Amino acid sequence: MTVCEPGTVWLVGAGPGDPELLTRKAEALIRSADMVFHDALVGPGILSLVPASADLVSVGKRAGRHSKDQCTIDRMIVDAALAGQRVVRLKGGDPSIFGRSTEELDACRAAGVPVHVCPGITAASAAAASLGTSLTLRGKARKLTFVTAHARAGEMLDLDWRTLADPQATLAIYMGKKAAPDLAAALVAAGLSAETPIALVENASLPGERVLRTRLGLLPLTARSALGDGPALILVGEAMAARPAPLPLRTSYTAMATSRSADP
């Protein structure tokens, strides 16, 4: 297994939250670290894998809370590596998808610090797994687009709604809970039907997970009334249509097996 070497930085994807959804490589890197800098969204189940001898530093950024700015984080991880530490920078999800990795990669490289990336499960993959559905569908959803709806307070979302309102695509919107009314209005104004199936997944993979399926027109109401304080992903498109798949009682299995084997 890959381990973190002295004087090296690894940007490690912590995945959606469930410690089981860490990669084996991420686990090995965390277990070999001297210093772990982590986002606020990385929870205790994952942080419990950090060795007792290692320093654990929260550099959490959460909307509306005081947190360390990006330059300070850059400097902290670089200085730790220059001091010879084995540095793991744990980021929620996948570092390469809305993870602001570029600043930290550039800072390490500018300082001559070897830096590597370990990928993680991104929220859209975890949400799809929880929904038991695919994000892509042959013929119906041949394109999958990720955007983030995060905008500073008072700013309008500056996204190209015309290209996003594609009935043949699945749209995964990260951090879209607060902007839900604007998102729904903009997509419908750009031509997407208010009847388009959507799913909302809050706290994907965690014990407090909530999974909701509804229609685009009901997104604002659903986001306001049915979601809590956790991170939420909004999925839009035909692939989110609920499947007619109630599970029959277990006692019917044998009968089904018999009828199946009688098929031509």
Next chain:
Amino acid sequence: MTVCEPGTVWLVGAGPGDPELLTRKAEALIRSADMVFHDALVGPGILSLVPASADLVSVGKRAGRHSKDQCTIDRMIVDAALAGQRVVRLKGGDPSIFGRSTEELDACRAAGVPVHVCPGITAASAAAASLGTSLTLRGKARKLTFVTAHARAGEMLDLDWRTLADPQATLAIYMGKKAAPDLAAALVAAGLSAETPIALVENASLPGERVLRTRLGLLPLTARSALGDGPALILVGEAMAARPAPLPLRTSYTAMATSRSADP
């Protein structure tokens, strides 16, 4: 850790190939299986985790090779579960992204077989990690789109090039090696500059990995002359611009640390 129960099917993402990039959950599911049905692209490093007592069945589909059709695969996994087996269906990458999971999910549900999904690292995340770059960039690449360029022999690629040719997005093209000349021509015709940075990653995360950075105009030549037979991902967009980041010799670290600490 989650284990596979008798009579249950798990669709498990095997990730890009490196056994270290399996999730901990995927490993636990594989180790608890009685039967494992796997794609051709799932390699020996991962298959070595399957217990010796379990049945291992290749249901590989590779372009141009004889393979089991989807209906046969659906029936095999359903029948195994109905017979009380602990069934793992191992799929390359993430089952929810171009993994054709829908057919297998529907078949299980129609037969009353409990079916679950364990997400995997998709090729785009693995390729970005190998490149040491982010797929999204604040201000420059705020949208990330995945498409597959796989088309049947003789068919034209039927994609909406106008919306894909977005200079503010990163485009990840799965299975695009053969279609590279068509892809490049279509994107340039739709308005994307031939100077747009691209990256090609073949066998992402595996020992035979090749990583190439070039420009969109050189995609056809590069795909033809510099890639081998492995699965390749094409990444298009400003986020793929090569970073000016040669690593200095290790002996310069201390000097840099000193000069950094003298900064205001």
